[in-house]
Amino acid sequence: MLVFLGENDAPSMLSYAATGARFGIGFFLPFVVLTFLMGFVVQEMTVRLGAVTHRGHAELIFDRFGRFWGFFTMADLVLGNFLTLVTEFIGVRAGLSFFGIRPSVAVGAGLLVVLAAITTGRYWTWERITLGLAIFNGLFVPAALLAHPAWGEVGHALLYWTPLPQGKNSEILLLILADTGATVTPWMLFFQQSAVVDKGMQPRDIGAGRMDTLLGTLLASVFGIAAILATVPLFHHGINASDFQAAQFAQALEPWIGHAGAAVFALGVFEAGIVAAITISTSSAYALGEVLHTGHSLNRPLREAGPFYSILLGSACLAAGLVLIPNAPLVFIILTVNVIAVLAMPPALALLLLLVNDREVMGEHSNGPWANFAAVTVTVLLVCAGLGYGLATVFPRLLGD
Numbered sequence: 001m002l003v004f005l006g007e008n009d010a011p012s013m014l015s016y017a018a019t020g021a022r023f024g025i026g027f028f029l030p031f032v033v034l035t036f037l038m039g040f041v042v043q044e045m046t047v048r049l050g051a052v053t054h055r056g057h058a059e060l061i062f063d064r065f066g067r068f069w070g071f072f073t074m075a076d077l078v079l080g081n082f083l084t085l086v087t088e089f090i091g092v093r094a095g096l097s098f099f100g101i102r103p104s105v106a107v108g109a110g111l112l113v114v115l116a117a118i119t120t121g122r123y124w125t126w127e128r129i130t131l132g133l134a135i136f137n138g139l140f141v142p143a144a145l146l147a148h149p150a151w152g153e154v155g156h157a158l159l160y161w162t163p164l165p166q167g168k169n170s171e172i173l174l175l176i177l178a179d180t181g182a183t184v185t186p187w188m189l190f191f192q193q194s195a196v197v198d199k200g201m202q203p204r205d206i207g208a209g210r211m212d213t214l215l216g217t218l219l220a221s222v223f224g225i226a227a228i229l230a231t232v233p234l235f236h237h238g239i240n241a242s243d244f245q246a247a248q249f250a251q252a253l254e255p256w257i258g259h260a261g262a263a264v265f266a267l268g269v270f271e272a273g274i275v276a277a278i279t280i281s282t283s284s285a286y287a288l289g290e291v292l293h294t295g296h297s298l299n300r301p302l303r304e305a306g307p308f309y310s311i312l313l314g315s316a317c318l319a320a321g322l323v324l325i326p327n328a329p330l331v332f333i334i335l336t337v338n339v340i341a342v343l344a345m346p347p348a349l350a351l352l353l354l355l356v357n358d359r360e361v362m363g364e365h366s367n368g369p370w371a372n373f374a375a376v377t378v379t380v381l382l383v384c385a386g387l388g389y390g391l392a393t394v395f396p397r398l399l400g401d
């Protein structure tokens with residue numbers, strides 16, 4: 001559950017907000033549901049992999065595929081995680097700026113929450129604190145209700161997938177990739193598998209882990225849809241949100257959903273950034289700890305896992321500092337990071353597929369035909385999306401804009 005609520009992070013929720021404000025619900029509402037189904041397929045495999053092997057994702061890649069692929073995936077993960085961390089603190093800054101809180105104070109408060117979460121000395125306590133924060137992702141639901149969506153249109157959109165909306169093809173493709181990257185990203189693989197190991201899950205716990213992942217998928221998809229619905233009034237009133245800075249979504253919504261609704265939306269963005277800052281920095285620390293063969297568990301005290309905690313807090317501090325640079329194009333950074341995430345996903349998925357089909361590693365818990373069909377379908381869709389974006393970038397006239 002935690003990995004999906006953590007993946008409903010600040011860039012994800014602001015990407016959904018940009019989607020609802022620019023194109024409404026017709027095409028993108030069912031598309032977002034599809035991306036969460038893709039995410040479940042991927043994360044269910046990491047639960048099995050961690051419970052059976054009791055080893056982290058980075059460690060297994062180095063062991064089974066060698067140093068080249070190990071360092072390749074680590075470079076991919078560390079760079080992607082750091083860029084995403086920057087966007088999480090953009091969300092923290094944006095959410096609190098609605099209430100007139102200065103950026104330096106907002107970012108400092110976010111860092112204090114990260115520090116408080118990681119100094120508990122036990123994985124169980126850390127997980128409860130983070131889950132307690134993550135449940136506030138549900139703040140987007142009252143924001144959506146205050147937008148008074150037309151439920152008949154919502155039901156029609158979910159049941160009858162409408163064609164692509166009219167608009168610049170490059171902009172539509174960017175949002176398709178950004179919304180995909182909002183639910184399927186490399187850090188999720190590394191974090192969930194390491195968390196399963198740190199939690200001490202066994203093969204007998206796979207069923208419970210699968211149900212936990214399914215519940216997280218359902219909750220996160222509802223909250224993601226709510227973020228789209230909350231900003232649909234901007235679409236209906238013809239308000240151009242393409243050049244919005246992150247904080248401006250809540251401000252622009254205030255005339256249509258009231259001060260309370262806008263405040264709830266802003267708090268939701270703040271929460272999304274905080275929870276993801278905790279989980280993503282932990283993902284980097286887990287993976288680097290596995291590769292460096294140093295203590296890499298939230299069950300270990302600081303004196304036994306100094307590098308682990310240093311990486312975790314150091315990456316968060318550096319990312320937070322970059323957010324304070326004046327006049328940075330924050331929404332562009334957010335959408336770009338989600339696009340990078342989806343472009344980086346196919347190699348990670350290919351290695352994951354090889355691992356869960358390796359009977360030496362998985363034994364009786366290796367993938368069956370249906371699991372492979374679903375996983376290969378997800379991989380092909382992501383590869384096609386990545387190729388489409390690459391071709392559109394190199395040959396922009398292909399899109400006819």
